[in-house]
Amino acid sequence: MNFKITAIKFVFAIVVLLTARPISAWFSNQFRSDKPLIxxxxxx
Amino acid sequence: xxxxxLIQLAILTIALICGYKFIESVFSMVLAxxxxxxxxxxxxxxxxxxVLIASAVYCVALILLVRYNxxxxxxxxxxGNPNAAVEEKVNIHIEQANLLYIVLxxxxxxxxxxxxxxxxxxxxxxxxxxxxxxxxxx
Numbered sequence: 001m002n003f004k005i006t007a008i009k010f011v012f013a014i015v016v017l018l019t020a021r022p023i024s025a026w027f028s029n030q031f032r033s034d035k036p037l038i039x040x041x042x043x044x
Numbered sequence: 045x046x047x048x049x050l051i052q053l054a055i056l057t058i059a060l061i062c063g064y065k066f067i068e069s070v071f072s073m074v075l076a077x078x079x080x081x082x083x084x085x086x087x088x089x090x091x092x093x094x095v096l097i098a099s100a101v102y103c104v105a106l107i108l109l110v111r112y113n114x115x116x117x118x119x120x121x122x123x124g125n126p127n128a129a130v131e132e133k134v135n136i137h138i139e140q141a142n143l144l145y146i147v148l149x150x151x152x153x154x155x156x157x158x159x160x161x162x163x164x165x166x167x168x169x170x171x172x173x174x175x176x177x178x179x180x181x182x
Binding site: 002003006007009010012013014016017020021023024025027028031040 | 045134135136137139141142144149151155162163
């Protein structure tokens, strides 16, 4: 049972890791904002 | 933003993670203590000692990192760039998608690091058990 749970978690993590770029792009399109979350310039 | 400030932020992030792990260890220690009360022969004392040592390490790391974050950041900055006359400044521009990508990758890597050892151990135990059964059947 423990092995099955671990295996499921492992496979899920691999799938999310491989599709992280499309997932983040999709979420970004859903809640689009033009302002960057973190921005610093050389002046600050 | 100065490079030393960026290093300082990273050190404070590590300190926060240490604080989280400390609270987590304390909670699991309390649960183990409660479990020991209901079943005195469970043999959880060694577990409690291990968790106690781990929580002490996390607590010390948290205090030291928060107390000396500026000194540590300046030291790392000097070691990384000893010939710099003036402090180097860094431009950071992180958008929503990039931040989410970083968080996703970090969470997946943490899951893989924590799950891979137990996966390997389970596979090892399975083959060990099977091997023993084959050996006994001969």
